Every structure is written in structure tokens, then in C-alpha cells.
Amino acid sequence: MPKKKRKKYNIGGNINGPSHDNGGVVIEAEGGEYIINKDSVNLQTEAVLEYINKYGKLPTQDARKRGGK
DSSP, X not given: OXXXXXXXXXXXXXXXXXXXXXXXXXXXXXXTOOOOOGGGOSTTTHHHHHHHHHHSSOOOHHHHHTTOO
């Protein structure tokens, strides 16, 4: 089986690719990073996760209403 090239997500973000059952996505993670279960990412949570990734804190209620911006 050929070795998969590791993708680097050094600025974070959504990882696209096959499910674990279909080989998954090989990534390189760093100590202290956090990976969210795909079942926890949905239309209600994605904007908040992107905001946290960008700013390192929870968005205000206003930001959540604007889609995390």
C-alpha cells in the first residue's frame, strides 16, 4: 500500500476527504492542537469553530448571529 502524503493544516480549517472507513485523511498535527469530531461540526457550529480558530476566543452573541464574523 503506497504511503499517503501528509497534509498540513497549519492555519486550521475544515479537512475534506474520505471517512475513516475509506482510509481517512493523513494529517500532521502539533501538540496542543485540538481536533473536533465531524459529527460535532454542522451549520450551527461551523461559524463558531472558524471564529475560535481565527481569533482564539469565543465569539460574542452578535458574532454568532452574523455567522461567526
